[in-house]
Amino acid sequence: MRLLDVTTALALEGSRPADTWIARAWRGNQLVVDEPLEIIDWSAQDSAGDNTKIAQQLTLTIADPAGRLGAWKYDDPLSVAGTEVQLIYKVGGAGAVNFGWFRVTGNEPEEVVDSRALDEYGYIEPDGDLPPHMRRVYVTPSRVRLTLLDRTINPDLNKLEQPESPRAGATIISEWRRLTGEHFPTVVDDGVVDRAVSTKLVYEKERLEAGQDLLGRISAGYRMGGDGECHIYPLDTDPVLRIEPGNAMVSVGRKQLLSGLYNRWVVEGKDQGDGLPIRAAANLTVGPLAYGGAHGKAPFFYQSEMIGTIADAAAYAEELRDKFLRTLALELSVSMTPHPGLQGGDRVEIGCPIAVGHVVYFTGTITGISRSGDVLPRETSLTVSCSYLDILTGLSRTPWAKHLTDERPELTWDRMPATWGTLPDVTWTELP
Known part of the structure; x- marks a missing residue:
């Protein structure tokens, strides 16, 4: 999470005057545009390609009334040859948050050629349609669309x-x-x-x-x-923020996808003795994803010459099945009031209203952030990945702790391996 002073953090929790941006363009240690850039509209995304990589991307449309910021040459002020934009987010009625430094990766001017007639005593336009003492002047007021990436692009x-x-x-x-x-x-x-x-x-x-x-x-x-x-x-930390009805949350939704829901893991290799093909498989046998049940048959295949015995193949098939169940997650989509401090990879606590009139809290990892606006920042949209085990525990209020002590637990929906550890406590509160 980006650093916030106490006053700014408190301001983000309640109503406040409009937030604004300050954007300055640099190359090396030198300002290349004297004044802050005038932002017309913008969007920003944090995206997680996987758990260890967070990429931050920006699109800015800036005003260019003099037509000087659309790049022609690579040494022009906002060219892609090394120019960076420093962004500062000013929270209305409070302090400022250093949002980041972003390298310009694209410069695309949108110019509109216009002309106007100006008085100029003594000038006669040759073969023109203007009367004496008038000169036609061409102007190219424009705006420039910038695309930017954080410094990991370098x-x-x-x-x-x-x-x-x-x-x-x-x-x-x-x-x-x-x-x-x-x-x-x-x-x-x-x-x-x-x-x-x-x-x-x-x-x-x-x-x-x-x-x-x-x-x-x-x-x-x-x-x-x-x-x-x-x-x-x-990667595994305490939540940095609670987002719930009445505290920053605008809405919360969820999404399920069929893609990636396997129920059989097939591992293939070559016998280390005679070189013949070997194969072993591990299935889910109980529950909504059971192999051959309502979900059908959805095998995942893995092949490696490093697998040299049936025992190796069987052990790795079970390992793949274990990993699938440990990492199975549900995505929550959260819309909240603008918050410049949050980053991809932050752990947050989401309060989800449910049909029985309560709020149940789930801890998850932010895998995507989308921000946008015109001159002013608008809502912040989050994609939060929550453990499916935590979701089930919270919804049922009946943790399956009795199965954690089984000598040989099966990896199914009603019997879970002891390596998953103690199930989390779930907090419930009445909606007002």
Whole structure:
């Protein structure tokens, strides 16, 4: 979550005067446009390609009455050759939030050529249709559409020119800093636990992808902060904000998708002795997704020559099934009042009204944020991924704790493995 002072955080919880933007254009350490850019309309998205990568994208339409900001040359003020826009979000009646630094990746002017006749004593337009003492002047008032990405675009462009490996004594965080330090400073948030990395690891071409893979090994992600710094943050944290009816929430919805709902995992390999094909499978046998039930048959296939025995294949099929059940999630779509502090990857608590007249609270991870507006910011829309297990527990109010002590629990909907740990408590409140 972006840093907020106390006054600003309190202002975001209630009604306030209109919020506004301040946008300044820089190249290197120099302002390239003296005055703040005049924003006509805008949109911003945080999107999570996966749990460890948060990309921030912007589209700005800015006024250009003099027709000077639409780029022709690569050294023009708002060209794509290194220009960055610094965005500051001013909360009405309170303070300001440093929203971030974004590199211009597209400059598209929308120019309207117009002309007007001006008085100019002594001038006669040759072969023109104007009377004496009048001159025709052409003007090109315009607006410019800018597309921008956060600073992680820079190490993504800067590919590795040859394979590299970690140095002796390197850790995951030190390797991240070595790979990306030319492009931004890195801040390690509380809760991230570093560890050593093998010198036998080989990075090929993708600098940013190599760093992302490293962070995944310590259950950490990365995202850009408000001052152009990169934050390494733990994926599993306490909620940073409660969003509920009467407190910032405008609406909440949910969505189910058929895609990816498997109920059989088939693992194939080659026998390490005779080289013949081997295969093993693990099924869901009970519940709404049971293999061959109402959901039908939806197998997932995995093949690797590293699988050399039937036992290996069976064990990995069960591992894939375990992972599916642990990570099965439901997406909530939340509309709320404008909030510049929230970022993709933040954990939030969502209060969902349900049919019986109560609010049940689910903790989830923000996987997408959409913001937009004209001159003024409008609503903030969130996509929040919540554990399906938490959803079931909250709706039923009957946690299945008795099954957690079974000696050989099956991975079904009414019997869950002990490795899932203790079920979360669910808080219920009456709606007013």
